[in-house]
Amino acid sequence: MKTEISFVVNGERRSVRAYPMERLLDVLRQQLSLTGTKEGCGEGECGACSVLIDGELATSCLVPVAQAEGTSVVTIEGVAANLRFGALREAFLNCGGAQCGICTPGMMVAAVALLARKPNPTADDIREGLSGNLCRCTGYLQILEAVAEAARRTAAR
Amino acid sequence: MGGVSGSQTEHIVGSSAPRKEGRDKVSGCARYIDDLSFPHMLYGATVRSQIPRGKIKKIDFGPGVAWNEFVIVSAKDIPGRNWVALIENDQPCLAADVVNHPEEAILLLAHPRRHALPKAVAAVEIEYEALPAVFTMDSSERQEQIIWGTDNVFKSYRIEKGDVDSVWAKADYIVEGEYSTGAQEQLYIETNGVIAAFDAEKGITVWGSLQCPYYVHKALVELCGLPEDKVRVVQTETGGAFGGKEDYPSMIAAHASLLAMKAGRPVKIIYDRAEDMAATTKRHPSRTRHRTALSKDGKILGGEIDLVIDGGAYMTLSPVVLSRATIHAGGPYYWPNVRVRAKAVATNTPPHGAFRGFGAPQALFAIERHMERLARAVGLSPAEIRRRNFLQPGQTTITEQVINEPIDLGKLLDRALGLADYEQKKRRFAKENPLGSEKKGMGIAAFLHGAGFTGSGERHLASVVGVEGSADGGVKVLVSSTEFGQGTNTVLCQIAAEALGLPYEDVTMARPDTGEVPNSGPTVASRTAMVVGKLVASAALGLKQTLVAAGLLKGNGTAAEFRAACRAYVAAHQRLRSLARYESPEGIYWDDQKYRGEAYAAFTWAIYVAEVTVNLTSYSTRVDDFVALQEVGRVMNPVLARGQILGGVAQGIGFALYEKVEWREGRMANSQMTNYTIPTSADLPAVRVFFEELGNRYGAFGAKGIGELPMDGPAPAVVNAVEDALGIPFDSVPLLPESIFEGVERAAAWRATTARTPAGVR
Amino acid sequence: MRADPTEYEFVAPASFVDAVQLLAEQPAAWLPIAGGTDVMVQFAAGTLGARKLLSIWNLPELRHIEVLPEEVRIGAGSTYTDLRRHETVGREFPLLTLAASWTGGIANQNRGTLGGNIVNASPAADSLPALLAYEAELILVSARRERRVPYLDFHTGYKKIALEPDELVRAICLKRRFAGYVSYGRKVGARNAQAIAKVSIAGLGRVEKGQVADVRIALGSVAPTPIRLRQTERVLEGRALDRDAIGQARGAAVAETHPIDDIRSTARYRAAVVGNLVGEFLETLGGATGHE
Numbered sequence A: 001m002k003t004e005i006s007f008v009v010n011g012e013r014r015s016v017r018a019y020p021m022e023r024l025l026d027v028l029r030q031q032l033s034l035t036g037t038k039e040g041c042g043e044g045e046c047g048a049c050s051v052l053i054d055g056e057l058a059t060s061c062l063v064p065v066a067q068a069e070g071t072s073v074v075t076i077e078g079v080a081a082n083l084r085f086g087a088l089r090e091a092f093l094n095c096g097g098a099q100c101g102i103c104t105p106g107m108m109v110a111a112v113a114l115l116a117r118k119p120n121p122t123a124d125d126i127r128e129g130l131s132g133n134l135c136r137c138t139g140y141l142q143i144l145e146a147v148a149e150a151a152r153r154t155a156a157r
Numbered sequence B: 001m002g003g004v005s006g007s008q009t010e011h012i013v014g015s016s017a018p019r020k021e022g023r024d025k026v027s028g029c030a031r032y033i034d035d036l037s038f039p040h041m042l043y044g045a046t047v048r049s050q051i052p053r054g055k056i057k058k059i060d061f062g063p064g065v066a067w068n069e070f071v072i073v074s075a076k077d078i079p080g081r082n083w084v085a086l087i088e089n090d091q092p093c094l095a096a097d098v099v100n101h102p103e104e105a106i107l108l109l110a111h112p113r114r115h116a117l118p119k120a121v122a123a124v125e126i127e128y129e130a131l132p133a134v135f136t137m138d139s140s141e142r143q144e145q146i147i148w149g150t151d152n153v154f155k156s157y158r159i160e161k162g163d164v165d166s167v168w169a170k171a172d173y174i175v176e177g178e179y180s181t182g183a184q185e186q187l188y189i190e191t192n193g194v195i196a197a198f199d200a201e202k203g204i205t206v207w208g209s210l211q212c213p214y215y216v217h218k219a220l221v222e223l224c225g226l227p228e229d230k231v232r233v234v235q236t237e238t239g240g241a242f243g244g245k246e247d248y249p250s251m252i253a254a255h256a257s258l259l260a261m262k263a264g265r266p267v268k269i270i271y272d273r274a275e276d277m278a279a280t281t282k283r284h285p286s287r288t289r290h291r292t293a294l295s296k297d298g299k300i301l302g303g304e305i306d307l308v309i310d311g312g313a314y315m316t317l318s319p320v321v322l323s324r325a326t327i328h329a330g331g332p333y334y335w336p337n338v339r340v341r342a343k344a345v346a347t348n349t350p351p352h353g354a355f356r357g358f359g360a361p362q363a364l365f366a367i368e369r370h371m372e373r374l375a376r377a378v379g380l381s382p383a384e385i386r387r388r389n390f391l392q393p394g395q396t397t398i399t400e401q402v403i404n405e406p407i408d409l410g411k412l413l414d415r416a417l418g419l420a421d422y423e424q425k426k427r428r429f430a431k432e433n434p435l436g437s438e439k440k441g442m443g444i445a446a447f448l449h450g451a452g453f454t455g456s457g458e459r460h461l462a463s464v465v466g467v468e469g470s471a472d473g474g475v476k477v478l479v480s481s482t483e484f485g486q487g488t489n490t491v492l493c494q495i496a497a498e499a500l501g502l503p504y505e506d507v508t509m510a511r512p513d514t515g516e517v518p519n520s521g522p523t524v525a526s527r528t529a530m531v532v533g534k535l536v537a538s539a540a541l542g543l544k545q546t547l548v549a550a551g552l553l554k555g556n557g558t559a560a561e562f563r564a565a566c567r568a569y570v571a572a573h574q575r576l577r578s579l580a581r582y583e584s585p586e587g588i589y590w591d592d593q594k595y596r597g598e599a600y601a602a603f604t605w606a607i608y609v610a611e612v613t614v615n616l617t618s619y620s621t622r623v624d625d626f627v628a629l630q631e632v633g634r635v636m637n638p639v640l641a642r643g644q645i646l647g648g649v650a651q652g653i654g655f656a657l658y659e660k661v662e663w664r665e666g667r668m669a670n671s672q673m674t675n676y677t678i679p680t681s682a683d684l685p686a687v688r689v690f691f692e693e694l695g696n697r698y699g700a701f702g703a704k705g706i707g708e709l710p711m712d713g714p715a716p717a718v719v720n721a722v723e724d725a726l727g728i729p730f731d732s733v734p735l736l737p738e739s740i741f742e743g744v745e746r747a748a749a750w751r752a753t754t755a756r757t758p759a760g761v762r
Numbered sequence C: 001m002r003a004d005p006t007e008y009e010f011v012a013p014a015s016f017v018d019a020v021q022l023l024a025e026q027p028a029a030w031l032p033i034a035g036g037t038d039v040m041v042q043f044a045a046g047t048l049g050a051r052k053l054l055s056i057w058n059l060p061e062l063r064h065i066e067v068l069p070e071e072v073r074i075g076a077g078s079t080y081t082d083l084r085r086h087e088t089v090g091r092e093f094p095l096l097t098l099a100a101s102w103t104g105g106i107a108n109q110n111r112g113t114l115g116g117n118i119v120n121a122s123p124a125a126d127s128l129p130a131l132l133a134y135e136a137e138l139i140l141v142s143a144r145r146e147r148r149v150p151y152l153d154f155h156t157g158y159k160k161i162a163l164e165p166d167e168l169v170r171a172i173c174l175k176r177r178f179a180g181y182v183s184y185g186r187k188v189g190a191r192n193a194q195a196i197a198k199v200s201i202a203g204l205g206r207v208e209k210g211q212v213a214d215v216r217i218a219l220g221s222v223a224p225t226p227i228r229l230r231q232t233e234r235v236l237e238g239r240a241l242d243r244d245a246i247g248q249a250r251g252a253a254v255a256e257t258h259p260i261d262d263i264r265s266t267a268r269y270r271a272a273v274v275g276n277l278v279g280e281f282l283e284t285l286g287g288a289t290g291h292e
């Protein structure tokens, strides 16, 4: 049976009617038209569906929407709209962090989660922070460089 | 940094112009196929064969499903021809009476609710009469069962250069080796997907994640029995392809189209990861045998190379993959005499297809492992044996193509070894290795990659591109060449902007839509920057000439004058469009029968050096450093070019050390991302990328293709490094810890029996 | 996704007591779901048997770590991230923190719970060897009773555990008595992150006056359940960690495990790695105390 689920998405209070076991991923993409969050595997492995739930990184393909009740969810659209993350976007562009782009939203969300906890991450921190996000195009290096550059630029400000 | 200013004096080609569609991608606005939906759209799913080979006896629609809610399509519903048109039309779109591989499509279902489909698919009961199947190249070659044609052979090629039979008597050494490579899944992070819509008047339109809109177009015309102008194919943003979306999209587009025609509503099919892995193409497994005659100073006198690739159940692209493997079989070395025999054979597995490198990585793995054997036989170092045999300008390749550019592979090798600190590390490792359970080694791979289509391919394709001036003064590039991460959009816009002296921002790409853009050929074979780019440059110049001829522009106008001229022209004539068609350069000769002549318009050249540590507690290998040095004609965009190399090296390291398809009766058993392991960010070294630029007169602004090259070198470089670390040769990839363990055990046992010394490798 | 969400029921009780009550009313009808990192994978693959899910995610009674004088009591709903961020756990139970750091990527560590790892009972689960080495105790709770059981006896067979259908794991208790122990943990998987273990080890030991005073070796992925190597430990008791002892222990360890061939590895390889890991642990143990 469908139920009403209320949560905050990208800072806005939203409520949807959904089957509780629908995946948060599907509800975001289909009901809320937030298609920036991608599905790469549906098994928690690739990180393309990464979002923040109450500030913590989560793979939305593994979250029943009912478990998001009362939480605050941030998707790539929320990250994109936030001026604070401008440096991260620019760094991804400059460093070649996005090729086909399908992993990019998840990578950026994971990077936001990382930088929130560790504004001055070491190279190992960055590798670990993104190790749950698979990219098949870049070989990761330019993504790691982008995150490091974003951290540097943000710190410099 | 990075950005391109509007100043015309600054060169755009060669600068790191920002990725055209980059901003959409980093903000999550780029729209991939599963991000689109249409009113009244249905979702489609595929019922697939559960067995590798057999006759379909009966199909039942089991209980528990409201079948009346489903649209159901079988082979009988196909209006045109039941095949996926490609090279040979042997592959049905839907199996009608027999199946030839696990996961072969038999029936299609569509329903308004996506989640209703899996249960329905599972409820279809198919009764088969199983037929004996073939799962390995060996049993296919032995013809234990004839499963394709009269001899299980899709295609064979033979190269004869000089007189191989005469070399054996003269040889100081004869060295033999056998090398093999496994299947590799492309594992683009976006799975295959399309949407098809049918309209009695407009015909079929398909949107999808794909590489080659005109391949799909051709397949749909034949399948649906529609005229060409009633089929339209549009590429949507594509989340990785690597060759994996070269031929398969024709299949899934065909399925969606059949459902859409029957349903009268748009139909979307998106594979889930397990279906994508199990049912779609992978890199061809290969087995190569080398027998080489050497002089005592380490010169190759001649050799025989036997190469077999596993094509799977249908021909699909195997002949072309085999062709590239065949031509690359000799590596970057001079063979005065050589015989190559190559064939692609059938097995009852899903067809293997295109994957970055397209046969070359398989053949180059073999020759680059074999070079180590040659070195050992003669007592030369791996560097020296290569140096003595490198192709020199003026010499000919195995297809007797004359090398007529000033490539100096010896110098390239020196530079790479210097960058890698090769000699010093070798000395250090020789000292340190005996001490611990971690063994370090260095490995080299030298290789070349032919850019563009093989032989007469480009002439047959006769690609056309367009450049259009618009009413607002901007310029648009019209090609069917697609962007799937490699940078097509950016590089082609750079080329047009440079040719026209316009700021990069003034040039945009038309969406690849067969209703709008001319056929610039498929986006494969590292041909886009070189061949299509060159056409874009010439179409751009044509556009300029039109404006000059119309008296609207002086020869060297400013960007503002150009825009004004464009606007004026379009105001007067409605449309400003310039087309350019491929013409094969003079004097290019290729004999398809003898496989002789100018195989490629250009070669890229590379030396890769890998440094590894093998841990003898876990038998796992870590790549500690990786130097990738290559000559690529011209670096069109440094950031993008480096990205191509980094990505290719990562896939190559995956091919070498991580990625194994576990086959069970022709089916992939590990079709989950958790069990088919590609490297993560925690598994790769900070690969170091270096370029050299010799230019190329056949390519736009000197470009040669670089997309595939980096896939060729990592596997042999890494495996050579593992041999260097352990003193044990390994001749197949993927080289998993399990195989290293077995190798170490074998070596220990061998040492124990031969030398009677206790304790093996530890 | 191969499941149809319309076919599933889901409840999220407001408290632990409510959850236990629901299980008491309809035992075996409801499948608890905590972080969902195992349950949702099965759900998406279309292989989840249960149709009724009881969410215990984020229940405050389950998601806390209590430091008592004698023991640390880890709520079963604590995530790997909770464990990694907990200072006392990190200091006194480093094998558990280490295992937590191996468990998938950050996203997985933010949702996956220790209770889920235990009850999912995969022989390859990363934190279970550590719990065996520390000889954890579990607090199991139902509406009928609360009981405390030694974790050593909890796994009874492949994916079989001594948990009643109406019970939940409430907490995992670790005795604070491992100061001065040398710990050694290693996971051998197909890659450095996001990997399922081919073999994993948690080794814990103390050497006094050159002799093994206490040693615990637990392994994952080499038998139908995670196991303690009792035989091997016995071989070592009271002995000096010389070549001989280590060689014997390696042999005993291999004899005590029952690895298999599967899509991830081979039995032969796993057996060899078992020997190597046990050897490496004992060398570490010997070496670490040798310097004292």
Ligand SMILES: Cc1cc2nc3c(=O)[nH]c(=O)nc-3n(C[C@H](O)[C@H](O)[C@H](O)COP(=O)(O)OP(=O)(O)OC[C@H]3O[C@@H](n4cnc5c(N)ncnc54)[C@H](O)[C@@H]3O)c2cc1C
Pocket (backbone or CB within 6 Å): A043, A044, A045, A062, C031, C032, C033, C034, C035, C036, C037, C038, C039, C040, C041, C056, C076, C077, C102, C103, C104, C105, C108, C111, C112, C113, C114, C115, C116, C117, C118, C119, C120, C124, C125, C126, C127, C167, C168, C169, C170, C194, C195, C196, C197
């Ligand atoms: C991408 C990915 C990577 C992973 N990597 C690893 C890894 O490296 N190592 C590893 O060990 N695991 C790994 N896992 C598996 C998984 O994350 C762990 O097993 C995790 O601990 C499960 O916890 P959970 O809360 O998510 O369990 P859930 O999925 O919610 O539940 C799992 C099982 O436990 C039961 N259960 C949960 N809590 C309780 C309780 N308190 N009382 C009674 N029953 C309970 C549930 O009913 C269910 O049967 C990975 C999973 C994914 C998706």
Ligand code: FES
Pocket (backbone or CB within 6 Å): A038, A039, A040, A041, A042, A043, A044, A045, A046, A047, A048, A049, A050, A059, A060, A061, A062
């Ligand atoms: S889609 Fe969720 S992790 Fe891959």
Ligand code: FES
Pocket (backbone or CB within 6 Å): A097, A098, A099, A100, A101, A102, A103, A104, A134, A135, A136, A137, A138, B189, B239, B240, B485
């Ligand atoms: S950019 Fe394509 S998968 Fe990362």
